Amino acid sequence: MRTHIKRREPAAPGSIPDVLQMFESEVRFYREIAPVVGVRVPECYQAESGPDGTLLVLEDLSDWAPGADPGAAAQVLRELHGRWTGRANWAWLRPPGAGEDLVAELYDRTWPVLAERSDLSAPVRAFGERLVGRVLEGEQAVGQAGELTLAHGDASAQNMRTGPDGVVALLDWEDVSLAPGVLDLAWFLVSSVEPARWPEALSAYGGSEGLSAVMPSVMVQGYLSVSDLPDGEAVGWNARLEAALELL
Numbered sequence: 001m002r003t004h005i006k007r008r009e010p011a012a013p014g015s016i017p018d019v020l021q022m023f024e025s026e027v028r029f030y031r032e033i034a035p036v037v038g039v040r041v042p043e044c045y046q047a048e049s050g051p052d053g054t055l056l057v058l059e060d061l062s063d064w065a066p067g068a069d070p071g072a073a074a075q076v077l078r079e080l081h082g083r084w085t086g087r088a089n090w091a092w093l094r095p096p097g098a099g100e101d102l103v104a105e106l107y108d109r110t111w112p113v114l115a116e117r118s119d120l121s122a123p124v125r126a127f128g129e130r131l132v133g134r135v136l137e138g139e140q141a142v143g144q145a146g147e148l149t150l151a152h153g154d155a156s157a158q159n160m161r162t163g164p165d166g167v168v169a170l171l172d173w174e175d176v177s178l179a180p181g182v183l184d185l186a187w188f189l190v191s192s193v194e195p196a197r198w199p200e201a202l203s204a205y206g207g208s209e210g211l212s213a214v215m216p217s218v219m220v221q222g223y224l225s226v227s228d229l230p231d232g233e234a235v236g237w238n239a240r241l242e243a244a245l246e247l248l
Helices: 021-034 070-086 098-116 122-131 134-142 182-192 195-204 211-226 234-246
Strands: 001-009 046-050 051-057 146-150 160-162 166-168 177-181
Touching: 021 046, 021 195, 046 134, 051 166, 070 146, 070 182, 070 195, 098 122, 098 134, 098 160, 098 211, 122 211, 134 211, 177 182, 182 195, 182 211, 182 234, 211 234
Parallel strands: none
Antiparallel strands: 001 051, 046 051, 146 177, 160 166
16 A cells, blocks of 8 residues: 655744644644545545644555646535535634734735736736735635635645546645635635636536635735746746636
């Protein structure tokens, strides 16, 4: 049996992973939620958390195809959210707005460098500028975007695999949280889906209610993701951020 071993050293004190207890949350997910989650996730053989960090021994899905078809992925997210709407009662789940001060500070500190990039269009750059000093407004709107449910928290194609039978598995649950389900959908679109296929994903999910409310928060994460790329390599991100602007 092949396994995937995921070790995390303790997060730096005061960092976003530390404040949000991201590594510990993933361990608790596999211990408490994965057995009943209702969608495909890697089997967990060992899940430990302690002073030296965390350890997960998981089913190895590296031979599955990376990513997922937009419609199939959106349908899995819909199944996850529908199953747990109003029922995700784990007290340790991260609530909407957790860590928002740190995100706002990081964005405002990062924007001056982003503003100088050559691969952001004028509309995307202008909206990014308007977000400076206003990130908290977008974060606070998330909690009002719909009923709370179990959310993956980082539902990008990078954290999905598709099996030979077409089943989509969701990986990497460090950002598991309590949030409106549409937050996962919005991040999937902005992080992973070419704009021409957004209608397909929206149809598979069953609607877009609340999408405009969560989009500023999701776009903040998009801009921060762009900041990790060399200048000139964010053309795809720019196209998806432009598509997000059209939904506001």
